[in-house]
Amino acid sequence: MLMALSQLPRLLSLPPGMGLAAGIIEPSAWSVPAVLVGLTAIVAMVLSPRLTVSVPAPVVGLGAGMIVYWAASLFHPELRMLAGNPLVVGRLPGGLGGMFTSLGARWSGLRGFDLEMLKAAAMPAATLSLLLSVDTLKTCVVVDTLTRARHDSDRTLRGQGLGNLVSALFGGVAGAGTMGATLVNVNAGGTTRLSGVLAGAFALLTLLAAGPLVAWVPVPALAGILLVVAWRMFDRKSLSLLRRRSTQLDFAVSAAVIIVAVSVDLIAAAGIGIALAALLFLRDLASGSVVRRKTRGNAVSSRQRRLPAEREALRKLGAATVICELQGSLFFGTTDQLLSELDADLKTCRFVVLDLKRVQSVDFTAVHMLKQIEDRLHERDGRLLLCQLPHSLPTGQDLESYFAEVGLVKPKRFVTVVGELDAALEWVEDALLAEAGLTPPVSAAPLSLEEIELFREFDAAELSALRAVLREVSIAEGAPVFRRGDTGDEVYLIRKGRVRILIPLEAGKDHHVATFGRRDFFGEVAFLDRGTRTAGAVALTPTELYALSRSRFNDLSRSHPALGAMLFARLSHALALRLRQADEELGLLHDA
Structure with missing residues (x-):
């Protein structure tokens, strides 16, 4: 979208200071030769694959645009002049002498560099590096899809940083692997790293040796080529997100980012996108079920084999136990959901077994909720059992140590932590059988x-x-x-x-x-x-x-x-x- 909006004024050759919206509704401000050159480049680039595959489509489009430009110059003599001509690139500062002069000026400027200058440049530099990194990685993902390759993010960003440092010494501006130029390269058949190296080498060679020729390249032709690239980049399938209720919010996030990027800038758009995505993530966490499976004690048993009389007793007493396998994150957005899920069970059950194997994170709100469950079970002379605690959560948190630190697991509390789910089920079964008087007497003598x-x-x-x-x-x-x-x-x-x-x-x-x-x-x-x-x-x-x-x-x-x-x-x-x-x-x- 940004590429298309930035190229439309160049395609129409609008006067300086005129906005795009005002220019579109005022055709009199359009340059007829510019429009003809731009449209010719667009048509030539679109039809090029049908005519030839040996010449890249952007080259065909650029060539066709230049032909039309010089044809138009027969009727508009001002087009044959380089100075003050808004329809051509214009004279480029370059040459080896200019490069060395720029290099000397950069090194001379370092003498006056002080702490205040560093402070002033730190935030813009950090912001620019972040945006350029995101732009490059985004481009890499798209190129991976087109070329069926796999990029190395760390290596790519290290190379980009080193290239920008060296470029700055010669008066260059920091850049990134932008989507437009990259897709032009890929569409032209350049699908390997060597194509990127050669593209840079040819650009440098052109700057040094063919600067006078590049000065006559029509800007509308370049704008037309980039408009075609922008159109091909546009993901029209994303509009289908509007058809389904479940994906309308995702489309709203994308639309908000585009609107902010166009109306404000990319930094604000990135901030809005991250904030809205975080809100959607929290919404999904809170709306998703934290209970993966819930069963009663008479529906599942431990691996401890019981005798027929004991099994019959557990079948009757097992309803006093509920076993829940939890998943996801236990935080302020899901704790109320879990408590509501267990509310009816807590009125009839005395033992609750929580399997935490699939839990990803736990906060203090969740600990408070577990204490509430424990208190309600204690009123019925019951107990809360926690099993299969992850040794290390994705956050690096040791869950058992955390429960001990916040006071959930203490000798005077009615919470038991056991290793495996089977051990928790066996503990509950032994407790129920003991209450029913079916626990065999402890005797050192072997049975007859x-x-x-x-x-x-x-x-x-x-x-x-x-x-x-x-x-x-x-x-x-x-x-x-x-x-x-x-x-x-x-x-x-x-x-x-x-x-x-x-x-x-x-x-x-x-x-x-x-x-x-x-x-x-x-x-x-x-x-x-x-x-x-x-x-x-x-x-x-x-x-x-x-x-x-x-x-x-x-x-x-x-x-x-x-x-x-x-x-x-x-x-x-x-x-x-x-x-x-x-x-x-x-x-x-x-x-x-």
Whole structure:
């Protein structure tokens, strides 16, 4: 837009001091030869690709404009004069002598440079460097799209700064990779860095050796060429933003920047654009949902395997827990939204688990909101649990340290910070089971065979027959029971301790599949198919186990077929319950 508005007065050759608006509505102020030259350059440049591809379109347009200019000079003799002719570039100051004279003057001027001059130049220099950098990077993005290349921003700006410093020594003015000249270069076929270097070299050569010829280049022809470039730069698709309600504000920002740039200047336009974009960003943050997923405790469970009675109890008591996965930024614009989202739950729930894995930032307003949630839960003898806190936010903030500094996490407060979501769910489940009186008594003695859930309905004779084929196994804390890929055919029954099932991943990490406790069993897959272990098992505490191998079980089944059938039925029933539980959780998570 700025390019087009700056070139229209030159195309029409309006008198000095006349504004564009006044000039457009007053055709008598137009120069007929200038209009003819400019329109000829525009038509020639547009039609050039249809006539030839070997000569760049701007060269064809410029040549056509010059022909018309000299043709017009036959009827307007003043066009054949260089002095005072507004339709040509005019005599250029240049030559090697002028360059060295300018260089000497610059170095001489440095002698009088003082602190006051530095202070006076600092702000304009900083502003100019910022605008030129933005202009260059904007041009680089457009050129990347046209040439399917990738620019190095740091390298480009370093080169621009060095070039401007050297240019200043010769009396040059600071410049940037402007869109107009760059697109003329790209449209002419110059798509590599070498084309930019050659363009600069040819410009210098022309200044030094062909200055008298350049003086006769028609200004309207150059204006016409740049008007074509400006038209091709115009993104007409951006007008489609007006059609959709969701993008009308984005169009308003662009329109405001253009209006300010045209009516005031680029610095003010950049400031307006940044301010409006920031307001739109805050609006999007505040209007977007900070809650990514919300579920109740009876819809999801920890990886701690529970016995049927415990699962049934948690299914009834789980409604007292709400689990929220948060996302985005927790600040003054979203805290009220989160509190409103949880308001109904806080009236019925006693435990709230907030998963902060996807949170990007937190401010003091959000901390105050979390304290409000904690206070309301404490009134119901509940607790707030925070899990999966990012070790480092994009801002560099350590969230756990920040919560401690602002007093959210203290021994006397009712907020618990845990590492993983699974640990938070397990904490809540243990608390609910303890209140329901279903927590197994803490005992150092391993369970006897009849206390194992799988053998709960077996009589004394059957238990005696089973005891003969079982072997007792002791596993130290942290030691593996078996590893993934091991061969084996044993199912393990836990008499004491806890065992975690893990699948090893790359980089030494593990995926936590499940955790089993007293009275439960694991390792049934290899027992059933006699294949290799699909996962590993590690003792979380000193653990006592019963091990039943498939080979010894087959021997038992041949002598006690009813016992073998009963054990298989019990094992199948337990596995079916586990699969049903997994299916229910997947369905509820999908609905959430």
